Amino acid sequence: MxxxxxxxxxxxxxxxxxxxxxxxxxxxxxGLELDRNFVITDLNGKFITGRTKSSLVLVESKITSAGLILNAPGMPELAIFYANFSKTYQNVQVWNDQISAQHCDDKIDHWFSMYLNFSCKVYYLGEHSHRSVLGYEHxxxxxxxxxxxxxxxxxxxxxxxxxxxxxxxxxxxxxxxxxxxxxxxxxxxxxxxxxxxxxxxxxxxxxxxxxxxxxxxxxxxxxxxxxxxxxxxxxxxxxxxxxxxxxxxxxxxxxxxxxxxxxxxxxxxxxxxxxxx
The missing domain is CATH 2.40.33.20 (PK beta-barrel domain-like)
Structure with a gap:
């Protein structure tokens, strides 16, 4: 072969x-550039995935030089601009890891909250973010x-x-x-x-x-x-x-x-x- x-x-x-x-x-x-650089969380900072919110798989994204453009069933198109992100960092939880992540902005939170019918926030792996995992140095x-x-x-x-x-x-x-x-x-x-x-x-x-x-x-x-x-x-x-x-x-x-x-x-x-x- x-x-x-x-x-x-x-x-x-x-x-x-x-x-x-x-x-x-x-x-x-x-990993790949931009891969899973954003995460959705509940209001306490715990991550949300398609395991519990399966409709997330229907959200489509287009990568632009300035950020992302999102589309989802029944929702208006949403443009995400890196330049508009807040300067606030907050600890979010992905499995057992606590990660300092950059809050994006309230408009993005509102869009996902409306789509999922669930109050949530969206965070970015910003310049000052760090996540250390046992056995992985990078x-x-x-x-x-x-x-x-x-x-x-x-x-x-x-x-x-x-x-x-x-x-x-x-x-x-x-x-x-x-x-x-x-x-x-x-x-x-x-x-x-x-x-x-x-x-x-x-x-x-x-x-x-x-x-x-x-x-x-x-x-x-x-x-x-x-x-x-x-x-x-x-x-x-x-x-x-x-x-x-x-x-x-x-x-x-x-x-x-x-x-x-x-x-x-x-x-x-x-x-x-x-x-x-």
């Missing part, structure tokens, strides 16, 4: 909204725990072959999608190179109820698919269900669609104890 290639690059400027497909991207310590965005997620198209096909209703890659929200490799080949990769960037695959990605949210209608699958099917062949001894691989970038650089995925080193792929074909 020929070498794997990079076929999709996706960034998610605001945590849990619809991804933006890119032809090329700059990779930084925090700056991290509002991502769950790691800066990048990779999945192969072959792995999605292997899952869809087991499903009555196929799902799209968008439900798993990867940053990097690769093709021309065997299904779950990425389980055994350790260090890879794409474009200018060397990456290390640090752990499989454990999956949650968010994967059951349909990216087209924002509705959660009543049968908890595809999570229920994944559980049958991708659940480990720790009872977590894994699909996709978490990466860190070992240097900054650029990547683009069509780049070769060079496998620098491999590792032993995890074993899933309840494998059911």
């Amino acid at each position: 020929s070498s794997a290639i990079l076929t999709n690059i996706n960034t998610y400027p605001i945590k849990s909204i619809k991804g933006v497909s890119l032809n090329r991207a700059l990779v930084k310590d925090t 700056k991290l965005s509002f991502a769950d725990g790691y800066p990048l997620l990779l999945i192969s198209e072959a792995s999605l096909n292997a899952l869809n072959n087991r499903l009555k209703q196929p799902v799209t890659m968008a439900q798993f929200r990867p940053n990097l999608v690769v093709s021309q490799c065997l299904d779950f080949a990425e389980d055994g990769w350790h260090k890879i190179r794409i474009g200018d960037v060397n990456f290390e695959i640090v752990k499989p990605c454990s999956r949650c109820i968010f994967t059951t949210v349909n990216e087209v209608n924002g509705q959660r699958n009543k049968q908890k698919e595809p999570l229920s099917t994944l559980k049958k062949f991708r659940q480990a001894q720790d009872k977590e269900i894994y699909f996709g691989q978490n990466l860190i970038a070992l240097n900054e650089g650029s990547i683009k669609i069509g780049d070769k995925v060079e496998i620098i080193s491999k590792q032993t792929a995890p074993q899933y104890s309840n494998l059911k074909l």
